[in-house]
Structure formats: C-alpha cells, structure tokens
C-alpha cells in the first residue's frame with residue numbers, strides 16, 4: 001500500500017525552486033558554450049540586456065563603486081534576485097506543481113527574449129530552449145521527489161540524491177559553458193593578432209639539420225607538439241587586447257606595456273631549444289621553436305635597471321613566479337619577451353599572449369608563461385619553486401645539462417636484419433654539440449653522423465647506420481660539447497637531481513629479426 005504524498009517543508013520546496021532554475025541556467029550556459037556563442041547564454045543575455053537599459057549616470061555610479069568588478073557585481077545581483085524568485089516559486093508549489101512550472105517557464109521566456117535581442121542567428125535559441133526544458137524537467141522531478149513520503153528511507157535518500165545531483169550537474173554545466181566561451185574568446189583574440197612577421201627573421205634551418213625520415217624529431221617542433229609543463233590545472237584564457245606587461249621594482253621608472261605596443265615593435269626571431277629540468281634521461285620535455293618577440297634587455301633598458309638589481313622575477317597572471325639571474329638575461333641578446341612561436345601567436349598552453357624565453361636555462365628559472373609582470377629584485381626574493389624547497393642558490397642556477405636521446409629504434413622495437421639506423425637528438429645549450437657517440441652491446445663508442453649545427457642554443461640531430469645480426473641488442477648514446485665535456489654515465493633521476501636536472505645516458509633495447 002502506498003502512503004499518500006505530503007507537501008514538503010518550506011526549505012525543501014524553496015531549494016527545489018532554486019535548483020531547478022540553477023539547472024536551467026547551467027544548461028543554457030553549457031549549450032551557449034557548445035555553440036561558441038557566449039552571449040546566447042540566457043543568464044548573460046539578460047545581464048547584457050540590463051546593461052543596455054541602464055541609464056548612463058547609473059552606469060558611472062556602478063563603475064565608481066565596483067570599479068572593474070562592475071560586471072561581477074551586476075551578475076551577482078541578478079543571481080540573487082533570480083534565486084529569490086525561484087525560492088518563492090518553490091514555496092508556492094508545495095501542494096501542486098503548476099505555480100513553480102509557470103515561474104520557470106516565465107523566466108525561460110525572459111531569457112529567450114533577451115537572447116533574441118542580444119544575438120543573431122536562429123541557432124542561438126537552442127540555449128534558452130535547453131534552459132527551459134532543463135528547468136521544467138528538473139522542477140517536475142524534484143517536486144515529485146520532495147512530495148514522496150520523507151519518513152521512508154528511500155524517499156529521503158532519493159531526495160538527497162536528486163538535490164545533490166542537480167546541484168553538481170548545474171555547476172558542472174555552468175563551468176563547462178564558461179570554459180568553452182573563454183576558449184572561443186581567446187581563439188578569436190589569437191586570430192586577431194594574426195601571423196607574426198619578424199623584422200629580423202631567424203636564419204633558415206638547413207635541410208641537413210634533421211633527419212625525420214630516419215626517426216629524429218623535426219628540427220622545429222610544431223607548436224601543437226611542443227612539450228608542455230606547468231602547474232596549471234586549466235590553461236589561463238587571456239585575451240591579447242587586455243594584456244599589459246608591467247616592469248617594476250628596482251628600476252628608474254616603472255613602465256606598463258600593453259600587448260598592442262609590444263606587437264607593433266620590430267620583432268626578432270630566434271631558434272631556441274627549451275628544456276624542462278624534470279626531463280628524465282631520454283625523456284620528451286625538450287622542444288625547439290622559432291620564438292618571436294622583443295629582446296628582454298631592450299625592455300629592461302627602457303625601464304632603467306638599478307645597478308644593485310640581481311634577479312628578474314617573472315610573474316604570471318595567476319601569481320606564479322619565476323626568478324632568473326639578471327646577468328643571464330642582460331648577457332644574452334636572445335633572451336626574449338616572446339609573443340610567437342613558428343610564425344604564429346603563442347598557443348594558450350604555451351603562454352598566450354606573452355611569455356619569457358631565456359636560452360640556456362631550464363624553463364622553471366626562465367620561461368614564465370602568461371606573463372604579466374617583470375620585477376627587478378635581489379636574490380632575497382624566493383620565486384615559486386625556490387619557496388618549495390628547490391632552494392639552490394638562485395645566483396648559482398645551473399645551465400641546462402648536456403644530454404642526448406635515441407629516438408629510433410624505439411625501446412623494444414623489432415627491426416629487420418641488415419643495416420639498422422639509429423637516430424636521435426642531443427643538446428648542450430650555450431655551448432653547442434661537437435659530437436655524438438653510440439655504443440652497441442657494450443662495444444666501442446662509435447661516432448655518429450651529425451646534422452648541421454644551427455646554433456649553440458639549439459639541439460643537434462644525429463644518426464648512425466650499423467649492420468646488426470638477428471637477436472637482442474642494446475644501444476647507448478652520449479654527447480660531447482664544444483668545450484670537450486662528455487655526457488656523464490652517472491645516473492641521477494630528475495627527482496633526486498632536484499633543481500639541477502637529470503644526468504646519465506639513454507639506452508634502448510631492441511630486437512633485430
């Protein structure tokens with residue numbers, strides 16, 4: 001026998017109303033994001049419609065009170081009003097569901113009208129329609145659950161699950177929509193910057209610099225394949241139009257450079273191989289690009305650096321900091337404020353719209369992405385990683401360690417008998433590679449053929465052809481730099497090496513069949 005339904009308490013009823021409208025707004029926001037049409041979000045469309053109708057004196061008052069947070073203030077106010085209306089609708093629906101359904105429908109209609117006014121094209125209506133459908137369905141569902149007998153365990157659990165599920169779903173949908181909308185803004189901003197044409201292009205890469213047909217990487221890494229390392233769970237979505245670089249601290253005059261000022265300067269292009277200190281021996285965290293930008297030394301000269309400044313601290317929009325010994329920056333003409341890679345604006349994951357790149361230094365002490373500030377300080381300031389125990393005397397930051405890697409054959413590959421081609425890359429930024437040697441099955445070190453040298457700050461490809469009998473073989477590689485340093489065989493993992501970088505030699509085991 002089923003127990004008769006009873007009206008839910010006021011709090012539960014109010015919550016059902018609020019959650020239904022939240023679900024509606026979340027669904028609308030998500031569909032707008034999927035449509036790449038942020039202003040089709042019913043919530044934002046209503047906000048924009050309100051802004052359009054706000055008399056100018058009220059607008060200036062809002063700006064004087066809330067500053068650049070005026071949009072946030074408006075949207076927060078709207079959210080509060082909508083929540084109150086939704087709660088009232090919920091309470092009015094304790095006995096029958098139609099008052100709540102009517103209010104949800106009315107709000108949906110309002111959102112739809114705002115979207116019609118604020119956007120063009122018929123597809124944008126999908127967002128308010130999704131919102132309306134989600135709002136009505138969720139309200140009907142929650143209403144039914146709230147009226148189920150709360151004294152039965154299943155009823156209470158069902159209610160909790162329903163409410164919790166809707167809350168999480170609405171939040172996820174809203175966040176997803178915001179994320180998608182932000183991406184679209186940034187994509188449009190990158191397109192508006194357009195291809196970058198350097199006034200001083202990098203010298204062309206000679207065709208003999210890499211042997212991708214033999215298994216080495218291409219000399220320039222496509223931006224989409226460039227290794228990525230950062231502490232960010234989601235990529236900061238910044239627009240170039242709003243980006244400003246502030247140079248301050250121990251300078252004669254603080255300067256603020258909008259992105260538009262930087263992109264309008266004569267741009268230089270340099271071929272630079274970047275490496276992460278966390279790259280294990282044989283690992284993938286090394287890539288090369290033609291970086292386009294403005295020499296950091298020029299910008300610092302404009303601000304006038306105090307003679308007692310020691311450290312250049314790069315600060316990203318999220319507060320992340322990286323410290324570089326100042327002499328490394330001033331001493332290297334290719335230390336860049338970079339805005340582009342391989343002719344295009346930076347990709348968002350590589351720091352769009354601006355980042356630093358300092359040849360010869362690991363990324364964690366040089367290559368701030370999403371850069372918003374350069375601060376001149378002493379070594380007394382501890383940037384992000386130093387504060388987390390990677391203390392190392394910032395004055396004594398080590399240059400990138402000499403290293404080499406076997407790309408072909410891949411580990412445990414099976415290759416046909418006869419002449420086997422081994423190929424890979426090597427790097428010793430700042431000094432340059434003079435030679436690469438390969439040892440097969442604990443034999444003698446044999447010199448490999450080298451690709452054309454491009455720059456001491458870039459990697460150098462190598463290959464070696466050797467006849468090999470069927471069976472299992474091992475190959476080990478070592479590099480020698482132009483100062484005569486031979487890559488050590490002493491194996492230190494990146495974790496144990498701490499801020500100094502891994503050492504050791506890359507060995508690959510493969511079978512000839």
Ligand SMILES: Nc1nc2c(c(=O)[nH]1)N[C@H]1C(S)=C(S)[C@@H](COP(=O)(O)O)O[C@H]1N2
Nearest residue numbers: 227228229230231276316363364367368369
């Ligand atoms: N804002 C910011 N910049 C950053 C980092 C970061 O976590 N946040 N990581 C650094 C590290 S450790 C490296 S190796 C390089 C990697 O740059 P990439 O991802 O473009 O290859 O960025 C550096 N710049």
Ligand SMILES: [Mo]
Nearest residue numbers: 276277363364
């Ligand atoms: Mo790194």
